[in-house]
Amino acid sequence: MNHQLYKNWIFAESDLSGEQLQELEKHLYTCDDxxxxxxxxxxxxxxxxxxxxxxxxxxFTQRWQASxxxxxxxTQRRQVRRLFIALAGAAILLLLLFALHxxxxxxxxxxxxxxxxxxxSLFTTWIKVQDFILELVSFIPPVVPIALWVLITSGLSFLxxxxxxxxWRISSKGTSNNESQN
Amino acid sequence: MSNPEVEWLQRAxxxxxxxxxxxxxxxxxxxxxxxxxxxxxxxEAEDAAQETFWRAYQAIRRYDLQRSFITWLLSIAAHYxxxxxxxxxxPTFTIDLLPEESAPDxxxxxxxxxxxxxxxxxxxxILNTMSPQDRAAMIMRYWYNFSDEEIGKALNLxxxxxxxxxxxxxxxxxERWKSVQPQSSNPERRNHESPAV
Numbered sequence: 001m002n003h004q005l006y007k008n009w010i011f012a013e014s015d016l017s018g019e020q021l022q023e024l025e026k027h028l029y030t031c032d033d034x035x036x037x038x039x040x041x042x043x044x045x046x047x048x049x050x051x052x053x054x055x056x057x058x059x060f061t062q063r064w065q066a067s068x069x070x071x072x073x074x075t076q077r078r079q080v081r082r083l084f085i086a087l088a089g090a091a092i093l094l095l096l097l098f099a100l101h102x103x104x105x106x107x108x109x110x111x112x113x114x115x116x117x118x119x120x121s122l123f124t125t126w127i128k129v130q131d132f133i134l135e136l137v138s139f140i141p142p143v144v145p146i147a148l149w150v151l152i153t154s155g156l157s158f159l160x161x162x163x164x165x166x167x168w169r170i171s172s173k174g175t176s177n178n179e180s181q182n
Numbered sequence: 183m184s185n186p187e188v189e190w191l192q193r194a195x196x197x198x199x200x201x202x203x204x205x206x207x208x209x210x211x212x213x214x215x216x217x218x219x220x221x222x223x224x225x226e227a228e229d230a231a232q233e234t235f236w237r238a239y240q241a242i243r244r245y246d247l248q249r250s251f252i253t254w255l256l257s258i259a260a261h262y263x264x265x266x267x268x269x270x271x272x273p274t275f276t277i278d279l280l281p282e283e284s285a286p287d288x289x290x291x292x293x294x295x296x297x298x299x300x301x302x303x304x305x306x307x308i309l310n311t312m313s314p315q316d317r318a319a320m321i322m323r324y325w326y327n328f329s330d331e332e333i334g335k336a337l338n339l340x341x342x343x344x345x346x347x348x349x350x351x352x353x354x355x356x357e358r359w360k361s362v363q364p365q366s367s368n369p370e371r372r373n374h375e376s377p378a379v
Contacts, residue, residue: 015345054211
């Protein structure tokens, strides 16, 4: 007797035709093994159907709301990080292209000469700027300098501080616009 | 889907966070239950359910309102749990950990609690022997009454593949039942059993 066929029918559940069901019932009447198999399956599926839904501990929605804020901040940080990485990558690529261009269009002796000329030019410019500032200072009345210098230095320090804080805030938390949308 | 749900879905698709929170409130139990049955531990289920809602939140604009929302949501949950299972490649059921909220009755009969706990252990043991996809299919069929077609849509399977998986899973179910049933055989439990298929 082909028990495998009947076993397959038992597992096929509701996909059997009327004739197949009749034949299966006939077989089960005479076969204890298959009868036992169907009984086991029925008890097991009954257990599955009777099992209650597991529920989360109270406050799931509040935890969801809290996690939503955290996930958004994390997403924004990732986006800002990606942006910085992309910008840094682009800068490195440009530098590489520039280096390749120099390598392709000039010789090492020419680089040395150009580097020397640039350094010399920078140095002379720096000396000129120093002379200009000293000349400018010599024209300012003697009472003004201390107060003026304190004011200018404080102003520049303050602006630099604001600039650094803004950069830090953008890199760590995203823009204020995005935050206000949260 | 009821009318308020359709409205919540439409509002959520336009970025209304409160509307999506209402959906979380409504569907937290079915999502959590699927994750719990798939992963076995309350904490893992909580994390998976939260992740499911986050993924749904991110993809809500792409959700087709003609589709069943619960099928779509459980599909996300099932795929996430299947991925988690594959990453671990280890049996994950912690059969001694059961959430207290599993028993719906606030003052249940102690004998019922014991028998329910035993049943939960047997369920975990049986489900744990199945592959993640077979397990997801069985959970969808027996906890959510999903048809083969709905299971196929949720798990991205053809109907014949679903039938094949259900066939194999029922085979495992009957075999495992035979092996665990003698130790857990309990007349009280049978009194609470649902009618046979």
